[in-house]
Amino acid sequence: MGADLGQQLPARFVWVRSSEGKAQLAGLAAEKNRPKILEAPLTVIIGNDLDFPNQFPKLLPYNAETAQKAFAQPGLAEVTAMRNGSLQGAYLIIAARALGLDCGPMSGFDNAGVDQAFFAGTRIQSNFICCLGYGRPDSLFPRNPRLTFEEAGHFA
Amino acid sequence: MGADLGQQLPARFVWVRSSEGKAQLAGLAAEKNRPKILEAPLTVIIGNDLDFPNQFPKLLPYNAETAQKAFAQPGLAEVTAMRNGSLQGAYLIIAARALGLDCGPMSGFDNAGVDQAFFAGTRIQSNFICCLGYGRPDSLFPRNPRLTFEEAGHFA
Numbered sequence: 001m002g003a004d005l006g007q008q009l010p011a012r013f014v015w016v017r018s019s020e021g022k023a024q025l026a027g028l029a030a031e032k033n034r035p036k037i038l039e040a041p042l043t044v045i046i047g048n049d050l051d052f053p054n055q056f057p058k059l060l061p062y063n064a065e066t067a068q069k070a071f072a073q074p075g076l077a078e079v080t081a082m083r084n085g086s087l088q089g090a091y092l093i094i095a096a097r098a099l100g101l102d103c104g105p106m107s108g109f110d111n112a113g114v115d116q117a118f119f120a121g122t123r124i125q126s127n128f129i130c131c132l133g134y135g136r137p138d139s140l141f142p143r144n145p146r147l148t149f150e151e152a153g154h155f156a
Numbered sequence: 157m158g159a160d161l162g163q164q165l166p167a168r169f170v171w172v173r174s175s176e177g178k179a180q181l182a183g184l185a186a187e188k189n190r191p192k193i194l195e196a197p198l199t200v201i202i203g204n205d206l207d208f209p210n211q212f213p214k215l216l217p218y219n220a221e222t223a224q225k226a227f228a229q230p231g232l233a234e235v236t237a238m239r240n241g242s243l244q245g246a247y248l249i250i251a252a253r254a255l256g257l258d259c260g261p262m263s264g265f266d267n268a269g270v271d272q273a274f275f276a277g278t279r280i281q282s283n284f285i286c287c288l289g290y291g292r293p294d295s296l297f298p299r300n301p302r303l304t305f306e307e308a309g310h311f312a
Binding site: 013089 | 162163168
């Protein structure tokens with residue numbers, strides 16, 4: 001949807017919609033998040049694939065080898081996956097909203113447990129999860145204050 | 157624009173539009189990114205404010221103290237700021253595109269140098285930078301391949 005930085009596309013998605021999947025994910029979530037996962041038609045786990053450079057021959061055919069070499073630098077794949085995977089997660093939220101769905105993104109869950117349950121045998125690490133569906137108006141609270149333009153930044 | 161997780165809103169923005177600001181930022185960027193910064197009408201630095209919990213009395217008036225206590229846990233503010241600050245950066249990109257602007261997000265720059273030049277005396281850390289303006293059609297390349305639905309995930 002939107003741009004990431006350099007076509008790295010590290011996000012991977014598990015679309016949890018079966019009863020078994022929901023129960024497993026809910027069991028690994030913070031208590032207050034459990035009913036949300038069980039009640040939502042679908043909850044997506046957004047993960048960062050630390051092996052994302054393996055896809056460069058497809059994604060960056062003109063530059064794959066150079067780009068793969070660059071990401072051999074220790075720590076770079078991790079921070080890049082977190083940055084770009086989060087951008088991709090935000091595009092998912094915007095895309096779902098554009099379809100009229102409500103989104104409930106959450107980070108209150110056992111990351112290591114989710115990785116073991118849903119990403120075993122890979123180098124994918126869970127970033128956040130997001131319920132998709134239609135929110136109940138009676139469970140929504142009023143929009144909270146935001147920072148002003150000046151509080152959040154300045155010209156230079 | 158979109159949702160972040162828990163109204164933490166850690167992103168801070170420096171809107172670089174003066175000649176001095178552009179020259180300073182370009183001097184801290186990877187060589188291939190310099191002309192982009194100098195030619196763009198504006199480049200925004202998206203930073204993560206590790207002190208974001210200080211804003212909770214305004215942003216989360218009903219829950220500020222509990223939330224601030226939670227983020228005293230070592231490392232949690234950093235990963236949370238990176239996740240939510242990147243989501244906010246993606247919303248900025250989508251908002252700019254909705255206004256008809258082209259976006260050039262980049263991570264090829266000296267983060268420590270940018271932090272010193274633009275965020276001195278704060279705990280704000282640069283995440284990525286993004287040129288805003290109107291791209292020249294002759295400098296654009298064709299859209300690269302994406303992963304298929306199945307390559308990027310599965311149902312569970």
